[in-house]
Amino acid sequence: MMAINTSSQKSADHPAAREFMTIDELSVYIGLSKRAIYQRAANHTIPSQKIGGLLRFEKSEIDKWLRSQSVTADESIRMMM
Numbered sequence: 001m002m003a004i005n006t007s008s009q010k011s012a013d014h015p016a017a018r019e020f021m022t023i024d025e026l027s028v029y030i031g032l033s034k035r036a037i038y039q040r041a042a043n044h045t046i047p048s049q050k051i052g053g054l055l056r057f058e059k060s061e062i063d064k065w066l067r068s069q070s071v072t073a074d075e076s077i078r079m080m081m
Contacts, residue, residue, distance in 0.1 A: 019059040020049075026057045030066065 027034050038055075040046035047061035 020051065020056040021059055023055055026062065030062070
């Protein structure tokens with residue numbers, strides 16, 4: 001069985017262990033409602049995994065996804081026009 005590590009549960013024995021977040025943790029981390037996150041996971045627009053039947057989010061993948069979602073001020077202005 002794969003261990004699920006959150007930032008508060010990092011293992012000293014496995015410094016390179018993957019960190020996973022629950023939907024509640026992710027909601028706080030990125031400031032989206034749980035409903036919005038569930039919708040994005042169902043549409044495969046946010047990286048997620050099912051582990052033991054539960055939806056989990058790998059922090060490093062979420063961080064990459066967040067960086068890919070950001071736009072510059074110039075892009076934002078163009079999108080409004």
